[in-house]
Amino acid sequence: xxxxxxxxxxxxxxxxxxxxxxxxxxxxxxxxxxxxxxxxxxxxxxxxxxxxxxxxxxxxxxxxxxxxxxxxxxxxxxxxxxxxxxxxxxxxxxxxxxxxxxxxxxxxxxxxxxxxxxxxxxxxxxxxxxxxxxxxxxxxxxxxxxxxxxxxxxxxxxxxxxxxxxxxxxxxxxxx
Amino acid sequence: xxxxxxxxxxxxxxxxxxxxxxxxxxxxxxxxxxxxxxxxxxxxxxxxxxxxxxxxxxxxxxxxxxxxxxxxxxxxxxxxxxxxxxxxxxxxxxxxxxxxxxxxxxxxxxxxxxxxxxxxxxxxxxxxxxxxxxxxxxxxxxxxxxxxxxxxx
Numbered sequence: 001x002x003x004x005x006x007x008x009x010x011x012x013x014x015x016x017x018x019x020x021x022x023x024x025x026x027x028x029x030x031x032x033x034x035x036x037x038x039x040x041x042x043x044x045x046x047x048x049x050x051x052x053x054x055x056x057x058x059x060x061x062x063x064x065x066x067x068x069x070x071x072x073x074x075x076x077x078x079x080x081x082x083x084x085x086x087x088x089x090x091x092x093x094x095x096x097x098x099x100x101x102x103x104x105x106x107x108x109x110x111x112x113x114x115x116x117x118x119x120x121x122x123x124x125x126x127x128x129x130x131x132x133x134x135x136x137x138x139x140x141x142x143x144x145x146x147x148x149x150x151x152x153x154x155x156x157x158x159x160x161x162x163x164x165x166x167x168x169x170x171x172x173x174x175x176x
Numbered sequence: 177x178x179x180x181x182x183x184x185x186x187x188x189x190x191x192x193x194x195x196x197x198x199x200x201x202x203x204x205x206x207x208x209x210x211x212x213x214x215x216x217x218x219x220x221x222x223x224x225x226x227x228x229x230x231x232x233x234x235x236x237x238x239x240x241x242x243x244x245x246x247x248x249x250x251x252x253x254x255x256x257x258x259x260x261x262x263x264x265x266x267x268x269x270x271x272x273x274x275x276x277x278x279x280x281x282x283x284x285x286x287x288x289x290x291x292x293x294x295x296x297x298x299x300x301x302x303x304x305x306x307x308x309x310x311x312x313x314x315x316x317x318x319x320x321x322x323x324x325x326x327x328x329x
Contacts, residue, residue, distance in 0.1 A: 136220040
């Protein structure tokens with residue numbers, strides 16, 4: 001019997017490692033394996049065309065402010081899902097800036113007219129800015145501190161729980 | 177007259193459409209570069225497809241970026257570095273040489289080496305275990321000889 005103890009322990013250790021790989025926390029997020037490199041890095045400042053006004057918006061004008069960049073599109077189904085959360089956030093004075101991704105201005109405007117507009121302002125992506133933020137789908141959101149450093153990233157729709165448990169306390173802390 | 181005009185128009189239609197097939201793009205070297213590099217990149221939107229294979233908007237965007245950067249004279253390595261900086265190592269198929277990756281890739285090799293070592297030592301042990309010298313007295317060997325020769329005589 002003793003002869004088998006060591007191989008058994010080794011086997012168990014390998015099994016646990018493999019199961020961890022299959023079902024561990026990294027895999028739990030909908031099977032998403034993409035680890036973001038963006039956290040705790042300064043944003044690459046951008047200048048983009050605004051959706052509603054014919055003028056440019058420069059991201060460095062938000063230094064000294066805590067804000068959220070929300071990447072969305074009118075064709076994006078999951079964006080509808082998180083929209084009521086964004087509305088609630090906006091009503092509690094969290095500054096959300098929209099980055100309209102692979103979309104047509106007319107479609108974007110129609111969508112906002114239908115669902116409501118939680119954004120402080122919206123800029124239209126030029127396919128370079130979304131790349132700088134490592135965006136590969138919508139919605140994605142970035143919580144950015146006063147120095148312009150990304151503190152938190154959400155891939156996929158923001159849930160009510162995300163807002164209450166993560167974003168709200170974090171914004172309070174960052175603003176304090 | 178009406179018919180003549182109609183026939184003339186119908187005939188000219190072919191002329192208007194006829195045109196030699198244009199190559200899709202002018203710069204074949206550039207296209208080849210984009211083609212090659214896009215095969216080494218993973219589409220994050222539609223995993224298990226490369227940027228080359230995928231028809232997703234994301235893949236489109238990356239191919240556009242490859243084109244822009246190649247036109248700026250960037251090398252494959254520089255573009256890969258640019259992309260992994262933004263999207264992480266996962267966007268390139270070839271894994272980077274890190275400690276964690278080394279463990280994953282070398283673990284089976286290490287296991288094999290350990291197994292061979294265990295086997296070799298086990299065999300060595302077995303060989304070293306010599307059988308106890310049989311003690312046979314002269315009397316006994318004489319008897320054996322006798323017994324064996326009996327059958328022949």
